[in-house]
Amino acid sequence: MASLKNSCFNKVRMCIFPKFYTYNTEDPEDYAFAGNETDGFDFTHFNPKFWAKLEKRISQLDELGIQADVILLHPYDKWGFSKMDKETDILYLKYAVDRLSHYKNVWWSLANEFDLLPWKSVEDWETYARVVMRRDPYGHLRSIHNCVKLYDHTHPWITHVSIQRIDVYKTSEAVTDWRKQYQKPIVVDECAYEGNINFGWGNITGEEMTRRFWEGCIRGGYLSHGEVYVQHKQIWWAHGGKLHGTSPERIAFLKKVMEDVPDGSAPLELTDGNHEANWDVPCLCKEDDHSYYLYYFGFFRPAFRTYELPEGCSYEIELIDTWDMTIKKLPGTYSGSIKIEMPEKQYMAIRMRRV
Incomplete structure (x- = not known):
């Protein structure tokens, strides 16, 4: 929270369910459902302690003027949350929206990398989108995020395109084509990460991250930053902590330039x-x-x-x-x-x- 307070960023993507993946393998203190990994989870009862913590963080973000892009489902899982049956998914979605929709800074992301959840069909996602819309009286922004395969963002429930670059080299340059294709705001929620880890998505330079931001903004889009430097015990992408890269201050400079762009440009x-x-x-x-x-x-x-x-x-x-x-x-x-x-x-x- 301290890092965000002193940064230029005004939106944070955040998961409800814990994430099990490289550099992020520890169990959380609390879970959305009652229970734990050892004893199992009760998928009919929610854990009030967890939800109270989540609400506190969303409220703190709001105080800083930061939007909370809440990711409802994702595939990086060892606890069984990604493979709940459809009835449990719907029960969970209703509860999550009921708990969080009154926060004015909430966005809904149905999934992070939906295409890595192949056991959920397009019909499932469309059903889940209707559930979210019916339970949310305030009409918060809604989207769904991809890994490789793009969702059909022409569906009317999608208010903006949350998209991950699908080419190793061409990233924010594609904003021009996506704006024409979908006729909706384009948010490049993963244009890769500044850092030095072994994966290609996590070792671009600060110069390249800054270039992608400028390229995307000039083309009429919006972009999200991320950072993964392996030598630091806390990796921002997984654990928060401090930002160590060279791009955030340059992104802040870009933000000031964009604030001076005349309306109607x-x-x-x-x-x-x-x-x-x-x-x-x-x-x-x-x-x-x-x-x-x-x-x-x-x-x-x-x-x-x-x-x-x-x-x-x-x-x-x-x-x-x-x-x-x-x-x-x-x-x-x-x-x-x-x-x-x-x-x-x-x-x-x-x-x-x-x-």
């Missing part, structure tokens, strides 16, 4: 009538009045950039170093055909504001 699509220099890098802009353009260059590092600015418009231009977290305003104003000198450095952005 959207990703710029390549057409004959807009900036000719937007075919190779994403741009977030307010195209209706040509008042704002934010270009992100990612791993490209040009020495200069030319633009044909909209006729009759003058701009103040800033160079943004997204890694060093600096903003340099260029002297004067710009109009017509221009050339911007750049530092031949990766992770740069150009911001233009009409004057």
